[in-house]
Amino acid sequence: MHTDPALDAHLDDTRQFNQQYMAAMASSPLGFATAEDALRTREFLDAAVVPLGPDRLQPEVVQVGANDPAVTVRLFIPERVDGICIQFHMGAWIIGSARASDDRSAEIAERCSVAVVSVEYRMVPEALPPAQLDDALNVIDWVRTAGRDRLGDGPIILIGESAGCTLAVLTLVALRDSGEIGDDIVGTTLAYGLYDVSGGPSQRLDTGAHAAFSDAQRLVYPGLTVEERRVPSISPLYADLSGLPPALFSVGTSDALLDDTLFMHARWSAAGNDSRLEVYPESMHGFDSFPTTMAAEARRRIDAFLKERLAGADVAGPRSRVEADA
Helix, strand or coil: CCCCHHHHHHHHHHHHHHHHHHHHHHCCCCCCCCHHHHHHHHHHHHHCCCCCCCCCCCCEEEEECCCCCCEEEEEECCCCCCCEEEEECCCCCCCCCCHHHHHHHHHHHHHHCCEEEEEECCCCCCCCCCHHHHHHHHHHHHHHCCCHHHHCCCCEEEEEECHHHHHHHHHHHHHHHCCCCCCCEEEEEEECCCCCCCCCHHHHHCHHHHHHHHHHHHHHCCCCCCHHHCCCCCCHHHCCCCCCCCEEEEEECCCCCHHHHHHHHHHHHHCCCCEEEEEECCCCCCHHHCCCHHHHHHHHHHHHHHHHHHHCCCCCCCCCHHHHHC
């Protein structure tokens, strides 16, 4: 598999961190075997979130959306706003939070001069699908309508990490199918996404990760067999991907979701879309949030793609869901 030789300079740092991380995970009591276990895992991780320092761009927490229920979002709005990034956090739709992504959200806003809308979509087991997709569409509609007074009328980019990628792609497909994709959505950045909820090859080969993924997906889609999850509305790898915006896919070679990204990149391109791929050697799931030089380089490349897409945007009037239905 080809990786950029320039990334080899970051390998020693990555290997050292990986050893420490794997040792810590080996003794971790976290898991998804039951709903109770998942909620305990979420509570443990939420308690570990470190607040942003006072010198950083601080979020404005608001409830948005014309549809009920409203969705909590965290807005990071710098002095100069060249566009809007809508961010969907990682966590299998069970753990994690937009709040846990504050450091990265602020970094994107500060580096790229964009307003970041970090979405606290509803979580499993409290809210089963399609609640998450409904929340995503509700937020995008707000960004395109009432949110323009606060965020401006610049182009929009969707950002996803892990299961946030699942949500980002499902959202783009839903918008395309309803005629609302719009020229205002100019790209998406997708890091180590889950696109085959039935379990692709690299998922199945990593037995430890596959066990955790399987436990999580039984909570997200209770009662569905593995085969029943292999449908476009759940696993976007099987969707019609035509007519979608340019995408940057990022993944590490030590990620159990490696094949999800490789396959989705290929299918995105085969559908006639601009698709770019960055593969990071010996990097694990969620690696771009780690305190390593490899992670810093990955974030730099993602941000460069964001700025490129925003600079080249030719927005020809966004369409809201209300307009599309008219």
